[in-house]
Amino acid sequence: MRDETCRVCGQPLSRPSRTGRRPVYCSRACQARAYRARRGPVRPVEVPESSRRAERRTEIAQVVWRIAAEQGLHAVSMRSVAAAAGVSVRVVQYHFGTKHQLLVDSLELLHRTNEQLAAGRIQADLTDPKALLRAILDEFLPLDAHRRLSLRALAGYYTRSLTDPALAAVFLSGDRSLEDFVALVLRYAEEQGELRPGVHVTSTADVLVSAVAGLALDVVHGTRSARDVREIIARQLDQLFRDATSFPAKPATRR
Template identity: 50%
Template sequence: MCGARLPAAERGRPPAYCSRSCQAKAYRRRKKERAAPAVVPKGAAAPATVTPAAAGRRREIAEAVWRIAAGRGLESASMREIAAEAGVSLRVVQYAFGSKHRLLVEALRLLHEENEARARARVARLPDPTDPRAMLRTVLGEFLPLDAQRRMALRVFVAYYVRSLTDPALAEVFLHSEQPLEELVAALIRQAGPDGGLESGLDPWREADLLVSGVTGLGLDVLHGRRTMAEVWRTVDYHLDRILGPA
């Protein structure tokens, strides 16, 4: 432990420590190493050897983050509050995620996965998935509070956006340069093509940018009660008629 010469054995096994003080230090070091949380480097992927039980526990903790973010905002999401909301100890949360930043990033990733799975299921149920208007309505509807899950997700994304304004590390993750939704909407508009109803002279990317940002803002108005979903859909259909021609 300390490098000092060990005393000679009087009987039985030879001593492992030079003194009781050295033995106590070794005990405290082992205890600290066992209790230390598994720290995941910033931006690194989750460990590949997570057991099903551990994955389920991480999911429960992430859902606690969603509930706090949607109900009270991320400013209320301390590690202790998250642990209490999830019904686990603070030590469990620390062991599972290592840091608050990593927890917030993982909770956001899991929410994106949840939304993507639900969106794919809704697209699969479309009568004609090759219809660009139907596809566009379905894709844009994912950012409208059409049910409890999408309402919660929209509130969580707003909470992350607010937090990203004062948290540069979170902003790097949340406000990345990629724009997958805009790219998808632009691709669907292009698929309509000159023969498929796309109005000539339009820029698919600019139209996609306007549609996505507009729908997001309209969804927030629905959350505040300033607009109804019927009004929002009339606005969406108005712009789809302008881009693709009358239905």
């Protein structure tokens, strides 16, 4: 004989329905509880945290930078990036969608990373404008592993951006921001009477930034040393400031 009480809560059961089937649960709630018990505990859906997703995107972007720096931007593909990152192609697609978006987003992340690292190294102390300018211009030089990798990757990106509007937009998003910052420091030094007479602040800022960017590529190519370039920068700053410091007469040599 079938039980006369609910299998879940033990409450008395009602009479059989018109179909003749005797109920085994006293209510839909008890029926649902029994169903959940048979299926086992409900596991919450794991939703990846936004911070973890950002970390994974950065990890994949770092692989893009490395491939671009070591093999050239043409070697970057969804498959090569996935293999080097130790993930599946679907994971790369999940985070970036297409190869082109992977390139664009990785360039944006590289710019953002460089800005964050530079902000941590540069002490924005206007009490010594010349030292501040040296620190700003040093950021262009491959003085550590990341800056060397970044310069090599950016060289490939820049060439590609000449025919790719989306990549060009990343380069142009901060157009003249660095030159304006250098001009701001020079203008402050001028107001404090530290610059030599006749210095044109805006054009001087343009020349300094353009010159160090080109010299940095010489260091990457190995035709100049970082030490030589830093001496060149120091001499240029000495010509701008009143408190010029003497340097050895030995000219910087090209290799």
